[in-house]
Amino acid sequence: MAGSFLRLRRAALVSPPGRREAHSWEAAQLRSEYDAVIIGGGHNGLIAAAYLQKSGVSTAVLERRHVIGGAAVTEEIFPGFKFSRASYVLSLLRPQVYKELELKKHGLKIYLRNPHSFTPILEEGSLGRPPRSLTLSQDPAENREQIGQFSKRDAKAYADYETLMDQLATAVEPLLDTPPVDVAGLSSQSLLQRLRSLKTLRPLLQTGMKLGRNIPHFYELLTAPTTKVLDRWFESEPLKATLAMDAVIGAMLSPNTPGSGYVLLHHVMGELEGKKGAWGFVEGGMGSVSMSIARAAASHGAAIFTEKVVERILLSPGGTAGGVVLQDGTEVKSKVVLSNATPWVTFCHLTPQVPVRQTPMSPMQGFHISLPFLPSAVAVDRLPNFLAAPNLKDGKPLPHHQCTVHLNCEESAYIHEAYQDACRGIPSRSPARPMLEMCIPSAVDPTLAPPGCHVISIFSQYTPYTLAGGHSWDEHEKNAYADQVFDTIEAYAPGFKASVIGRDILTPPDLERIFGLTGGNIFHGAMLPDQLYLARPLPSFSNYRSPIQGLYICGSGAHPGGGVMGSAGRNAALVALGDLRRS
Structure with missing residues (x-):
């Protein structure tokens, strides 16, 4: 086709x-x-x-x-x-x-996407069943069942965690839609300017009122490492690693970095079509x-x-x-x-x-300003066939094809190790890495690709701007790393590499050159x-x-x-x- x-x-x-x-x-x-x-x-x-x-x-x-x-x-x-x-x-x-x-x-x-997250586990299946995977959605009952594969305790705690994060995100909203406090105006010698600047305190007070008893939790998110926050809530590594990815994606941070929790909060501040926390693809x-x-x-x-x-x-x-x-x-x-x-x-x-x-x-x-990620645009002639969630014979998209796929998220320690490599100018290359997010928007929007084909966006976390020894990216380095990324996907979805028709790889210097x-x-x-x-x-x-x-x-x-x-x-x-x- x-x-x-x-x-x-x-x-x-x-x-x-x-x-x-x-x-x-x-x-x-x-x-x-x-x-x-x-x-x-x-x-x-x-x-x-x-x-x-x-x-x-x-x-x-x-x-x-x-x-x-x-x-x-x-x-x-x-x-x-x-x-x-x-x-x-x-x-x-x-x-x-x-x-x-x-x-x-x-x-x-x-x-709108539902489910919104899919994390396949790289393991052997048992008793004729495929490997496990973790799928998170808008349905609390489905989330309990999915998380319960790894921890019954976490399955019970997840709803409370989501409620808290939603409350924190809602409380912060007044700050998003207005300028920060006008500190210069408050200290101005002009009485009129000082009075005008007092209005800029209102959103801050509104946020404080909405936070209420949650102020300590908000402070912790702003100052603590993500791992500290997640370790207090959960015990299962696939869940913690999946959530931790939202705390570091697009940032030169480790989940062990103090303050990384804010990035986690930033990614749950959204709203689409009146639905809090919803994510979606655009036609x-x-x-x-x-x-x-x-x-x-x-x-x-x-x-x-x-x-x-x-x-x-x-x-x-x-x-x-x-x-x-x-x-x-x-x-x-x-x-x-x-x-x-x-x-x-x-x-x-x-x-x-x-x-x-x-x-x-x-x-x-x-x-x-550094940002250690490498986006890849990939054209394929069929959908990825994940071992943890095999495709149907008709080849049509399944729910997990319609959300963000997290690869190498079996353990949150992998994320920190990948971060350490990037700090040394080394793109992550061990079997446990690189950390990948993968989306297939054509699974819901057929206008993006020819019939039977698909477009895939792959984001590889922790790819340094400058390589070890001060070396710059060249075509050889770029394609060698892209091959490593594709090998990783192949391990989770055999046949992926054979499905690739074309690929567009952008290193951090490419993002700077093309998009400014x-x-x-x-x-x-x-x-x-x-x-x-x-x-x-x-x-x-x-x-x-x-x-x-x-x-x-x-x-x-x-x-x-x-x-x-x-x-x-x-x-x-x-x-x-x-x-x-x-x-």
Whole structure:
């Protein structure tokens, strides 16, 4: 059935097709002046544009690539196969953004996942039964049965654990949808500014009230290692390792790292279609999220442009941002500039003409940005056939094909060992590693692949930016490591390697080069307690206003951080809008 695609087997890394397609959101001509210019057409930049333009602020979005979306993008890497190349699943998108921008009206369609997690165990089956696996879903009774295979005690405790995490996530919500406390305003000599800044304390007080007796549990999550938290709750290793993966995925952390518990909480903050903690695939891939936001922004009049590379931010003699200069020398002036680029790019590349003492460039040296993961987009001609959950004869997707598959999660110690290897610049290669997350979105969305074929996203945790000895990734190293990853999958699902038609491997330097993600970090900076809330991106500025007047940070490097959440774009736009109205 997939014969016409077999010529792509073992295809080398290729760039997406260069063809341009006209979109309804594309503006016809770039003007020389707008009220606001946004650098970068990632989801946060597009959200900021939508809110600004909706409020009557003429706004232009300038995206350097041929496609909008930043890390939330869909690309047809191989003919007929459409991949979410970086961000791959949806949950964290804030309900306010979803409703206020009417994203459903603008084409966003979500397939909710249930179950949401599948962990096959690499072991011999017994009494003619396949190896065990752990599947977690929205059904408490099914969860008790699944976890009970490994521990009856854990089966009883899991519901209480989920309840606590849901309570903590709900309590934190007021902080996600507003800027952090305005510390500078509270200490201002202006009485009016101090009174205005008092309002920024309200979300913090609301969170404290909602936490109530759970404040000690919240504090523990912020400061303790994930292993300490999970060891207190559970005894079975497959459950602890599966949960621990959510505490480290996309972060240079070990479950033994103090503060890693917050990343665990961050991944349960989501809501889709009114269902707390739900995760889903987007029809057409994650680029459809960005497309729906772009349509919303354009419907209010925002101008969106691709292939517009910003060279630097225009600054007045007094140091105020007043527009941008493109790579071709074109100047686009504006009253404010919002940067959806990483903080490092914004202050170390786009404002180099400013003396260091006038910018946060020097403090950025201490901003932790490394992200040790390697995404792979794989085209296959059939579904993986896991030993722990064999396929049916008709080859149709089963429930476990529709969720996140965790491989090498038999023991949480494996995760720490893989982390230690990465710290030494060694991609994990022992039989117990690498740590993998795997999704098959075409199992629910047939628009992504030809009939009978599928697209698979594989995320390998703990792949260092720089290899041991200071060596850089090359094609040999990249493919050798990809082979190790595929060997791992083959152990759980024999026949996987033979099903592969093509693969697109992205190392951390590739993520930096293609998507502009400094250090390959999809979150624009580590999600650690010392780089969150009042310290994101730096303690000297955390309310989206940068030290450069008129320049705002609206990407994942700002509060509340990474994931396709949209809070940073929405909050930054509202802050900039308030400043424009007061000016």
